[in-house]
Amino acid sequence: MNKTMESKVQTQALKLSKEDFASDQMVKWCPGCGDHAILRSVEAVFPVVGEKLGLKKEDFVVVSGIGCSSRFPYYMNTYGIHGIHGRAAALATGIKITNPALNVWMISGDGDSMAIGGNHFIHVARRNVDINYLMFNNRIYGLTKGQYSPTTFKGQKTKTSPQGVFEQPFNPGELVIGARGKFFARVVDTNPKLMQKVFLEAASFKGASIVEILANCVIFNNKIHSDITGKDTKDDNQLHLEAGKPMIFGKEKNKGIVLEGTRLKVVTIGEDGITEDDILVHDPTTEDSGIHMMLASMSTPEFPVALGVIRAVPSETINQAVWNSVAREKEVSPYKNVDDLLNSGNTWEID
Amino acid sequence: MTTHKGKVVELESAVVRFAGDSGDGMQLTGSLFSDSTAFAGNDFATFPDYPAEIRAPQGTVSGVSGFQIHFGHSDIHTSGDQANVLVAMNPASLKANLKWVQSNGIIIVDTDAFTEKNLEKAGYESNPLTDKTLDGYIVVQAPISTLTKEAVKDMGLDNKSAMKSKNMFALGIVFYMFNRDYKKTFSFFEQKFKKNPLVVEANKRVLEAGYSFGDTIEVFANTYKIEPAPLTRGRYRNVTGNLATSWGVLAAAERSGRNVFLGSYPITPATEILQEIAKHKQFTAISMQMEDEIAGVVSTIGASFAGALPVTSTSGPGLSLKSEAIGLAVMTELPLVVVNVQRGGPSTGLPTKSEQSDLMQALYGRNGEAPVVVIAAKSAADCFYAAYDACKISLEHMVPVILLTDGSIANGSEVFQIPKVADLPEINPPIVKANDPNYAPYRRDPEKLSRYWALPGTEGLRHRLGGLEKEDITGNVSHDPLNHQKMSHLRQEKVNRVANYIPELEVEGDEESDVLVVSWGGTYGVMLTAVEELRKEGKSVSLAHFRNIMPMPKNTKEVLSRYKKIIVCEINLGQFVNYLRMTFPEFKFYQYNKIQGLPFMVNELKDQFNALLNE
Numbered sequence: 001m002n003k004t005m006e007s008k009v010q011t012q013a014l015k016l017s018k019e020d021f022a023s024d025q026m027v028k029w030c031p032g033c034g035d036h037a038i039l040r041s042v043e044a045v046f047p048v049v050g051e052k053l054g055l056k057k058e059d060f061v062v063v064s065g066i067g068c069s070s071r072f073p074y075y076m077n078t079y080g081i082h083g084i085h086g087r088a089a090a091l092a093t094g095i096k097i098t099n100p101a102l103n104v105w106m107i108s109g110d111g112d113s114m115a116i117g118g119n120h121f122i123h124v125a126r127r128n129v130d131i132n133y134l135m136f137n138n139r140i141y142g143l144t145k146g147q148y149s150p151t152t153f154k155g156q157k158t159k160t161s162p163q164g165v166f167e168q169p170f171n172p173g174e175l176v177i178g179a180r181g182k183f184f185a186r187v188v189d190t191n192p193k194l195m196q197k198v199f200l201e202a203a204s205f206k207g208a209s210i211v212e213i214l215a216n217c218v219i220f221n222n223k224i225h226s227d228i229t230g231k232d233t234k235d236d237n238q239l240h241l242e243a244g245k246p247m248i249f250g251k252e253k254n255k256g257i258v259l260e261g262t263r264l265k266v267v268t269i270g271e272d273g274i275t276e277d278d279i280l281v282h283d284p285t286t287e288d289s290g291i292h293m294m295l296a297s298m299s300t301p302e303f304p305v306a307l308g309v310i311r312a313v314p315s316e317t318i319n320q321a322v323w324n325s326v327a328r329e330k331e332v333s334p335y336k337n338v339d340d341l342l343n344s345g346n347t348w349e350i351d
Numbered sequence: 352m353t354t355h356k357g358k359v360v361e362l363e364s365a366v367v368r369f370a371g372d373s374g375d376g377m378q379l380t381g382s383l384f385s386d387s388t389a390f391a392g393n394d395f396a397t398f399p400d401y402p403a404e405i406r407a408p409q410g411t412v413s414g415v416s417g418f419q420i421h422f423g424h425s426d427i428h429t430s431g432d433q434a435n436v437l438v439a440m441n442p443a444s445l446k447a448n449l450k451w452v453q454s455n456g457i458i459i460v461d462t463d464a465f466t467e468k469n470l471e472k473a474g475y476e477s478n479p480l481t482d483k484t485l486d487g488y489i490v491v492q493a494p495i496s497t498l499t500k501e502a503v504k505d506m507g508l509d510n511k512s513a514m515k516s517k518n519m520f521a522l523g524i525v526f527y528m529f530n531r532d533y534k535k536t537f538s539f540f541e542q543k544f545k546k547n548p549l550v551v552e553a554n555k556r557v558l559e560a561g562y563s564f565g566d567t568i569e570v571f572a573n574t575y576k577i578e579p580a581p582l583t584r585g586r587y588r589n590v591t592g593n594l595a596t597s598w599g600v601l602a603a604a605e606r607s608g609r610n611v612f613l614g615s616y617p618i619t620p621a622t623e624i625l626q627e628i629a630k631h632k633q634f635t636a637i638s639m640q641m642e643d644e645i646a647g648v649v650s651t652i653g654a655s656f657a658g659a660l661p662v663t664s665t666s667g668p669g670l671s672l673k674s675e676a677i678g679l680a681v682m683t684e685l686p687l688v689v690v691n692v693q694r695g696g697p698s699t700g701l702p703t704k705s706e707q708s709d710l711m712q713a714l715y716g717r718n719g720e721a722p723v724v725v726i727a728a729k730s731a732a733d734c735f736y737a738a739y740d741a742c743k744i745s746l747e748h749m750v751p752v753i754l755l756t757d758g759s760i761a762n763g764s765e766v767f768q769i770p771k772v773a774d775l776p777e778i779n780p781p782i783v784k785a786n787d788p789n790y791a792p793y794r795r796d797p798e799k800l801s802r803y804w805a806l807p808g809t810e811g812l813r814h815r816l817g818g819l820e821k822e823d824i825t826g827n828v829s830h831d832p833l834n835h836q837k838m839s840h841l842r843q844e845k846v847n848r849v850a851n852y853i854p855e856l857e858v859e860g861d862e863e864s865d866v867l868v869v870s871w872g873g874t875y876g877v878m879l880t881a882v883e884e885l886r887k888e889g890k891s892v893s894l895a896h897f898r899n900i901m902p903m904p905k906n907t908k909e910v911l912s913r914y915k916k917i918i919v920c921e922i923n924l925g926q927f928v929n930y931l932r933m934t935f936p937e938f939k940f941y942q943y944n945k946i947q948g949l950p951f952m953v954n955e956l957k958d959q960f961n962a963l964l965n966e
Binding site for chain 1: 386389390392579582583584585586587588589598601602605610612614631632633634635637639641642643645646647649650651652653654655656657658659661675676678679683769770771772773806807808809810811812813814815816817818819827828
């Protein structure tokens with residue numbers, strides 16, 4: 001019997017607590033950095049994930065690339081590996097495929113995922129590797145002290161764009177869907193409740209669960225998400241998606257999203273004869289990505305920003321496909337061991 | 352079969368070269384001749400010579416595909432310098448290969464292909480069959496295309512299908528020349544084309560027609576026979592280096608109880624390793640064709656962390672791309688086997704030609720002080736053992752190993768005595784048991800200095816690895832200056848201590864002699880042949896061939912000190928010789944280098960050694 005599958009056979013997981021995952025290492029992010037809140041949410045959700053999926057604390061693996069966010073594994077008491085810049089998705093792929101019983105979490109940033117790791121990002125989504133991919137998007141290079149990233153807004157002045165950024169930014173959700181990804185969610189670092197809820201959904205989803213976290217860099221890009229996260233603006237600029245529920249938002253809970261022709265549109269319930277029944281109902285599970293793509297693309301000021309699980313389409317994961325193939329080949333192959341293989345085909349004997 | 356053969360001449364060995372257009376099936380022809388050679392009990396080595404393009408313009412010199420086989424009654428170490436027999440299926444293949452034919456050699460041509468148009472495509476101004484180009488050779492002019500059509504004419508095959516089997520006509524002629532039992536090849540047709548009985552029949556008929564042609568025409572005054580080679584008892588097969596490498600990895604997986612994970616990306620001439628491992632999921636060998644070379648090695652490092660036998664396969668440009676990640680494996684002190692099938696460089700270079708020019712890249716091509724173990728396979732069959740050793744060292748010493756093979760041995764084939772997996776040395780990876788109270792991520796085996804391998808999922812061993820410098824014992828991130836110096840020394844010393852676990856350097860020849868020839872990697876066969884031939888002539892020459900490059904065998908210095916002159920031969924501009932000069936500045940090293948995308952020839956080596964002997 002192969003060794004990696006053995007770890008699947010487990011005794012009933014013990015009740016886990018947040019303390020089981022807290023590390024004794026000093027957390028070295030800047031005071032006020034959004035990453036602290038994300039860390040607390042992840043620590044809080046791991047026991048819940050463990051309980052829901054029947055995992056012991058040793059089954060969690062945290063993987064990262066390079067950047068501020070990628071120090072994450074050192075701040076969690078789990079198995080962890082801090083890789084090289086942009087390549088965490090490949091690391092996570094190797095880990096998950098080798099031992100599918102592990103619960104693999106990948107931490108990355110917008111530079112790590114969208115620039116140097118852009119290739120791996122689209123391929124981990126395309127392959128549907130069963131990992132949970134948290135991408136901290138602060139729209140800046142923090143660890144190298146303030147250069148623009150592929151998600152920095154056009155025109156923004158940074159150390160490497162003194163005249164303003166000339167390039168248009170990526171929208172990570174569009175990339176996930178364009179790469180035929182099966183799961184995409186978005187959260188903000190200012191809402192721990194939402195983070196924990198979405199992280200749990202990501203963990204429960206079988207496939208590459210990619211979560212964009214709009215995170216604040218207090219030093220180099222402070223308040224870059226403030227129109228979305230600000231106390232006064234958040235209600236009008238956040239659309240919290242829930243499966244089976246109408247897409248209603250706003251301070252008064254009277255705004256909604258409708259489909260008009262081929263485009264989404266913001267309407268006010270009670271105006272122009274609009275009722276709640278006219279509002280689009282969210283279905284994250286449709287294979288057709290049309291609405292999901294439009295939801296992921298929505299940006300202020302025309303639209304609210306979509307939060308929560310935008311897309312979650314059940315589909316076979318590559319780790320399942322590979323291990324199913326292993327099981328099948330074990331049944332049908334004429335080779336039971338390597339000696340059989342060495343002696344197969346054209347051989348001859350010398351006496 | 353016929354009986355009216357002329358005299359049968361016995362030979363010690365012979366070299367046959369099949370050449371034709373890329374689409375003419377010369378590789379298959381060569382491999383069928385190899386199989387027949389195996390049945391005849393000869394030792395042999397083969398070498399394919401094919402263009403980088405899949406189907407270069409038909410009939411041109413750049414589209415010529417060749418296959419050479421050297422077979423004999425005694426040990427065969429190379430695919431041969433010059434051919435005794437050339438089969439040229441068209442003018443371009445004659446033009447490209449004539450320089451490889453020995454004077455007085457036999458050249459078999461398909462005269463039907465020597466049309467004005469084909470002569471022009473090959474760049475011939477006049478017909479070499481009628482001008483003086485082939486003076487001094489024995490030319491067998493066979494209307495192969497016509498006779499192939501004739502052989503299958505009543506079978507209802509269209510012209511194109513009929514022409515597909517003309518390579519078998521040529522094979523039939525060569526079978527006749529060497530007194531082979533052509534009927535043994537029939538079973539191959541039956542298997543390969545079992546869904547198409549018409550094709551089976553056509554190939555049988557054409558092969559037989561070629562054989563009969565050889566028998567009928569008057570050109571062959573003699574036919575040839577080579578007695579079986581005195582190989583040791585056992586079971587044998589033919590392997591290419593890439594196949595042997597793949598199987599060495601699979602054997603190491605079985606012996607170590609680890610599952611293979613091969614993260615890779617297609618690249619000439621290493622791709623066959625990925626293709627071969629992909630076939631063997633029944634052994635829980637998992638291959639992932641990743642999105643690029645970097646993802647190939649990084650996914651493999653992930654797999655290593657999770658407990659697989661981690662292997663990535665590539666060629667030169669791919670090794671460049673993997674450099675940073677190999678550094679990560681050095682820092683995390685995880686197993687990792689990188690197979691680098693060297694090809695001509697730099698950049699895209701000569702993808703289908705062989706070179707030994709990645710040695711320095713393997714030794715030093717990373718940022719920081721990043722020592723790894725470097726092993727170089729010496730022949731196609733040795734790739735099996737070299738891959739096995741690379742896996743064993745990597746798993747047991749928790750260290751990245753770069754295995755260097757090259758295009759020549761990767762695609763070349765030779766006779767391989769099939770071992771029993773149970774007879775191979777044990778492989779015992781230092782896996783930590785659950786809740787081991789003594790475990791610390793960077794605590795080490797006192798002898799090997801290797802870390803211990805704590806696999807995710809195991810209770811009581813949670814830890815973090817990564818590319819940042821690690822504190823000794825605890826593995827916590829550390830920027831402490833003295834710790835960095837200590838860890839740098841430990842990583843190097845761990846590699847150095849592998850020398851305690853590898854065989855000593857052996858010399859083929861004498862304890863002392865006037866000249867010591869030094870070589871490494873895939874040139875072993877030709878070096879040995881050259882040295883053996885000189886020794887038979889009474890010359891004072893010996894050979895020291897290196898398979899372990901980093902670390903070198905412990906007795907290297909002692910061996911080098913015993914010889915008057917040392918000459919280092921490599922297919923590059925002198926990478927190993929400079930490594931030796933750096934390591935052993937007390938010795939004087941002569942060097943002989945060739946960098947033409949071609950292997951050494953026995954005669955050119957002998958000339959070099961003779962010159963040094965006479966100096």
